[in-house]
Amino acid sequence: MKRIVFCGYRGTGKTEVGKIVAEKAGLPFIDTDTLIERQTGRSIPDIFHEDGEERFREEERKVIAGLPAYGAVISTGGGVVTDPANMEHLRKDSTVFVLHADIDTIAERLSRKPRPPLTGLPLREEIAEMMDRRRQHYMAAADYCIDTSGTTPDAAAAKVMDLLAKGTIPAQVRAPCVSFFRTGRIPQKCLDQLLKVLADTPDDPLTRLMGVAGYPCAHSKGPRLFNALFERYGLDYHYTWFEDPELDEIMQVARALDVKGLSVTIPFKQDIIPMIDEIDEHAAQQIGAVNTVVFACGTSMGWNTDWIGVRKPLVDLKGSKAVLLGAGGAAAGAAFAMVDLDMDLTILNRTPAKAKAMAERFGCKWGELSDFGKINPGVVVNSTPLGMNPGDRMPVSADLLHKEMTVFDLVYTPPVTPLIEAARAAGCTTITGTEMFIGQAREQFYLFFGIDVPADTIRELLP
Known part of the structure; x- marks a missing residue:
């Protein structure tokens, strides 16, 4: 027992x-x-x-x-x-x-x-x-x-x-929640495992649910990674996809199932803030985005671990002249991390007004994407989604990259984006989005369970 x-x-x-x-x-x-x-x-x-x-x-x-x-x-x-x-x-x-x-x-x-x-x-x-x-x-x-x-x-x-x-999942909510998950794009094998957890008479009523909340989020590596970690550390949990265009619906299902935690992705990192009880004052509040929610002891707490995933790979470049490409949701965590590393940061965006607004929040400089060549940064971080889909243009022209640069692309699917390929061809030091994913997932697991997983363990278990 x-x-x-x-x-x-x-x-x-x-x-x-x-x-x-x-x-x-x-x-x-x-x-x-x-x-x-x-x-x-x-x-x-x-x-x-x-x-x-x-x-x-x-x-x-x-x-x-x-x-x-x-x-x-x-x-x-x-x-x-x-x-x-x-x-x-x-x-x-x-x-x-x-x-x-x-x-x-x-x-x-x-x-x-x-x-x-x-x-x-x-x-x-x-x-x-x-x-x-x-x-x-x-x-x-x-x-x-x-x-x-x-x-x-x-x-x-x-x-x-x-x-x-x-356990804590009432019998009357199981069938409606099953209907919710059937509308998503959960792979059949994974759906079969989830249905066993949500059966009227489950083999183990103590198995608790967690998941990634987003739309779309079927591409997320989270379920495969976290379920492998649960097996590695002997945790009675199952992690799945909460994919729906309505965050209200996701939260209703999550609360009905008494989930332990959610990893929050696009487009809900800002929208989820008023739906939870508290957010971390150190980072999540200043960044204005939450990617991790822990439910426990009658309350819900929101955190942001994205910035840690950006900061750790760049820690040896503290104080560098840097450019952050993009001013969307992912950019805020990156800007927070780079300012925390005392970088001389300029935020560039195709809509300058958005770059200006974010720069004013974090006390740094801003400009248009066309200003990149004038800055000659030592560090380039891409926070735009460009590179995620086949045929995407690069966020910056390849001829502006040179071997003195470190180029970090936060896009992790695919792991090698056109920007990373071009940076490698130019002789740059490159950091792929996989490193950010590892850093933020490691911190998420610590917030969820209090266990400090070595980065190499996560790297080994990544699908």
Whole structure:
């Protein structure tokens, strides 16, 4: 039987609920904090006080890595979710429940059973600070969430057992959602797999759905990559295509099916913002576009990982003179990344007014495509869709490219575009859109599951 793992902030009831679930399921109960104390011969307060939190986290990491692979109920410490190595071990062939509660409830529980302080703040302020700091990690860790505020451990355990038996997809929504997917362009073999998940009596009611939302999006490599990653990391998920011209329809289906997350592509990266509860203030808000949505614990959070996919391949070219071709949706993430790298950036677009508007947002220069030859950039990034379809013209003339340039085409289908071919012929250093796809997909997977996948693993699994 799969492991049942409980995560969550201290005082949310992981140990009490875990023991009851273990008894009901007929499985052994393991508390990782107790294991740490047993293996070190010291109490956790002593480790914190004498050696500090980092020493405790090292011991915790060892204990997590040595847990039995199957057939146990496991309760973990509140900060375990912040370490990707821990999440890789805990998520494999397991169902992870994140328990949460309001600040008043947690403060009252902790006042009865004090724990080592994590900050120098008063208790309530510390709870608020640490829960906010770890929120992203708890959302990533959760297969399912249980609110233990105002309830008993027995009642919370009963909810866990009910979820384990039935999952979260109501029987009455399965048929309408199947009809939605049949209207898309899902390959028949993939559709057959999806229909098994959405059957009236599925083999595994705990299999959760995710997908790419766009129109069109049938060309996306996401389903093949993510499903391969699910198999590699032992995750009970299925990733498919949510292809429809109406974003409202996609979101209704996604919420009805209690999806864990969506990868958002054209033309919905801006349109989806008012449809979710919050967006990341650091990047998504400034870029004005969301390509990743995580649903967990009763809320939805939007992120932008496109800019990371642009930034990482260019990090060694920090401060270069650069041109960004295009001022559409994909350009905003690229501009954010290039400005973050202190590049002397000029945005060029066939409609100068759009280039000007974007340049004013990011504090850089702008111009028409015809200005390219005057700039002589060291870095060229193409954010236009030119090159995606056979017969597309190049976004810049081949005779303007030379060997001192680095040319990065964000188009990843096909992997070698006419621009990349021309740049290679001119002796340029080239970066294909595949590298952007790898970078943004890697960050997406981390936001979805808290697991840090090596870039080479994604490269190996790409179709």
